[in-house]
Amino acid sequence: MGADTGDTGSAVQAGSVAYQPGPTLPADPPTPAATLDAILDQRTHEGEAGVAVAAVTAQWVVFCIGERPFALPGRQVLEILQTPPIHFVPGCPPALEGVIEVRGTIWSVLRLDALLETAPGPVTRRNAILLGRAAAMQSGLRVDGVDDVLELAPDAILAPPADLPGRLPGLVTGVFQHRARAVLALDLERLFTAWRDGL
Amino acid sequence: MSPQDALDLVLFRWGTLELALPRDRVQALEADRDPRWPSIGDLLGLPAAAPGLMRLLLVAGLGGPLRIRVQEPVTRVRLPAAAIHPLPPLLAARLRLPWVRALAHRPGQGPGVLTVILDPVGPGTPC
Numbered sequence: 001m002g003a004d005t006g007d008t009g010s011a012v013q014a015g016s017v018a019y020q021p022g023p024t025l026p027a028d029p030p031t032p033a034a035t036l037d038a039i040l041d042q043r044t045h046e047g048e049a050g051v052a053v054a055a056v057t058a059q060w061v062v063f064c065i066g067e068r069p070f071a072l073p074g075r076q077v078l079e080i081l082q083t084p085p086i087h088f089v090p091g092c093p094p095a096l097e098g099v100i101e102v103r104g105t106i107w108s109v110l111r112l113d114a115l116l117e118t119a120p121g122p123v124t125r126r127n128a129i130l131l132g133r134a135a136a137m138q139s140g141l142r143v144d145g146v147d148d149v150l151e152l153a154p155d156a157i158l159a160p161p162a163d164l165p166g167r168l169p170g171l172v173t174g175v176f177q178h179r180a181r182a183v184l185a186l187d188l189e190r191l192f193t194a195w196r197d198g199l
Numbered sequence: 200m201s202p203q204d205a206l207d208l209v210l211f212r213w214g215t216l217e218l219a220l221p222r223d224r225v226q227a228l229e230a231d232r233d234p235r236w237p238s239i240g241d242l243l244g245l246p247a248a249a250p251g252l253m254r255l256l257l258v259a260g261l262g263g264p265l266r267i268r269v270q271e272p273v274t275r276v277r278l279p280a281a282a283i284h285p286l287p288p289l290l291a292a293r294l295r296l297p298w299v300r301a302l303a304h305r306p307g308q309g310p311g312v313l314t315v316i317l318d319p320v321g322p323g324t325p326c
Contacts, residue, residue, distance in 0.1 A: 033317055087313040090216060090245055091296025098315065099287060099302060108287035139289045196292045 057151040063143040065118045069183040076188040079131040109140040117166040134188035214248035217314045227257035237270040260319045287305035
């Protein structure tokens, strides 16, 4: 058994060799160790603390339109796609770029730059389409690039600035700091409803 | 594919667009002898298409039969129901084109190509 565990080079075979004391244990540190009960108690409550933190934070998908960063709640973004082929559909307003097929489902593709009246960036490999769903409405949303997906506590999100231009005051729900930039938080239900009603 | 799981369509073109009408809305296919009949582009407000061979479709409309000029080739296909998609709701809410009822991706169709299915007697899309 001792040979199997490999914990000592000198095999201890019960009954065959007289007991020889091993090296002495190091002295206890000045601060006493925690008890097993205390550690188990702490570990048990670690899980609870984790759940509590997860419950109060929310995920945000940060993306850019041109130079301006925006974010959508993670619960409203189902998937992030590299730009797939977009099919043109005649008769759509300019902000509706066309449709895409994703695993057998046809999604409309809205141009967020047009909806938010924000100058788009160039066409690059960073361009992406967010598949968004809110209030029984769904659509793809074309963005210039996805910057990050992060967790935020509610108190990290401040009231939106009072001087937002154009349509943004009706669409922006808050603002938060990310990488030293002010990110405008959006709500997809507001966006979709405004679009449906003739934005 | 049983008939109940499929739709017969008459396919035709307008410029780069592939359009289709349900077979039961098309009463006849005729030679294009009279350029005074409206084209599908005129009816839907589409940009003018490059000149090409045209045919006349006699189509059942809300106000009676209607002759419409379309571009060749005009073909008939049967598509499985799974290939036919309703319009996405946010597209349907803002689409300015009459008659557009559905989209289809035909088996073997290349990426980026969708068929626009029209219905001249469908709900809410008078031409």
